[in-house]
Amino acid sequence: MSVDSVNLERPFLGIHPFVVLLFLVFCLASPIASAQESTKAPSFSARLINMEAPVNETFRYQATLKNGSSASRYTLDAKAPKGWRVKFKVSGKQVTSLQMDPEKSENISIEVHPAYGAKPDQYDIPVYAVGEDSLSLNLEAVVEGSFALELTTPSGRLSGEVTEGKSKQVNLQVKNTGSLALEEISLSSRTPPKWEATFSPSTIERLAPGKSTDxxxxxxxxxxxxxxxxxxxxxxxASETSSDASYRMTVTTSLLSGWVGMLVILMAIGLVYLLIRKFGRR
Structure with missing residues (x-):
C-alpha cells in the first residue's frame, strides 16, 4: 500500500463519525423541540362528553382547561337549549371565569340541569373558554325520561275518623306520574306510638308510566x-323516587266508653250528695 493512499483515507475516516454524530443530534433534537412546542398549546377537553340520565337529574361532566404559553383570563360560557342551566365549578365553588398562569391546567366540573319537562332526546351543549385563545368543547346530554311518583287517595281527601280501640281502612292510590316505568315500589308508614298499619299489597312489582294502583x-x-x-x-x-302523604285521623271514644264515663260522673255526684246530707246535719 502506498503512502498517498493511506493519507487520503485518514481524513475521510476522521470526518465521517463527526458528520454522523451531527446528523443524529439534529434528528433527536427536532422531535424534542416539537414536543416542547406542543405542550404550550392550550386545550379544553373532557374525559366523557356523552351522558345519559333522566330529565330530573343533573348531568355532571369533568373537564380540563389547559393554558398556553402566557398568562390569560378565561371566561366560561355555554350555549344550552332554552330552559336549560349550565354551571361551572372549580374546587367545589361556582365560577364564571378563571385567571390562569402560563402552561397551567385546571379541572372544571360542568353541571348541566335540563329544562323542566324536556322530552327524551339527545341535546348538544357547546361550552366555551374564551381568553387570549378561544376554546370550545361540545357536550352531549341524552335525556332518557323522568321518574316520578305520587301517593294520594282516590278522592284526594287525606283525613278521616276512627273510634279508639278499632281499626280503620284507608284507600290509597299510587300513581306513576313520570315517563319511565317504576319497579319494586314498597309501602311504609310512620304512625303515632303503639298504632299499627298494614298494607295490601305491601309491594308493587311494576308500575308503567301514567298508570296507578290502589x-x-x-x-x-x-x-x-x-x-x-x-x-x-x-x-x-322506589329505588329512583318516592312520595309521601300525611293522613289526619280524628279519634273519638266508643259509645260504651261514653256511657261508662257518664255513669261514673253520676255516681260521683250522688256520692257527694249523700255526704252532704249525712255530714251537713251535724
Missing amino acids: VVATITIPDKTLPGDYVTKFTAK
Whole structure:
C-alpha cells in the first residue's frame, strides 16, 4: 500500500463519525423541540362528553382547561337549549371565569340541569373558554325520561275518623306520574306510638308510566287512646323516587266508653250528695 493512499483515507475516516454524530443530534433534537412546542398549546377537553340520565337529574361532566404559553383570563360560557342551566365549578365553588398562569391546567366540573319537562332526546351543549385563545368543547346530554311518583287517595281527601280501640281502612292510590316505568315500589308508614298499619299489597312489582294502583292501608288504634287528631305519614318508595302523604285521623271514644264515663260522673255526684246530707246535719 502506498503512502498517498493511506493519507487520503485518514481524513475521510476522521470526518465521517463527526458528520454522523451531527446528523443524529439534529434528528433527536427536532422531535424534542416539537414536543416542547406542543405542550404550550392550550386545550379544553373532557374525559366523557356523552351522558345519559333522566330529565330530573343533573348531568355532571369533568373537564380540563389547559393554558398556553402566557398568562390569560378565561371566561366560561355555554350555549344550552332554552330552559336549560349550565354551571361551572372549580374546587367545589361556582365560577364564571378563571385567571390562569402560563402552561397551567385546571379541572372544571360542568353541571348541566335540563329544562323542566324536556322530552327524551339527545341535546348538544357547546361550552366555551374564551381568553387570549378561544376554546370550545361540545357536550352531549341524552335525556332518557323522568321518574316520578305520587301517593294520594282516590278522592284526594287525606283525613278521616276512627273510634279508639278499632281499626280503620284507608284507600290509597299510587300513581306513576313520570315517563319511565317504576319497579319494586314498597309501602311504609310512620304512625303515632303503639298504632299499627298494614298494607295490601305491601309491594308493587311494576308500575308503567301514567298508570296507578290502589292500596288498602289498615290502621289499628289501641284502646284508651285519647280523643283528638293524629297524623299518620304514608310513604311509597322506589329505588329512583318516592312520595309521601300525611293522613289526619280524628279519634273519638266508643259509645260504651261514653256511657261508662257518664255513669261514673253520676255516681260521683250522688256520692257527694249523700255526704252532704249525712255530714251537713251535724
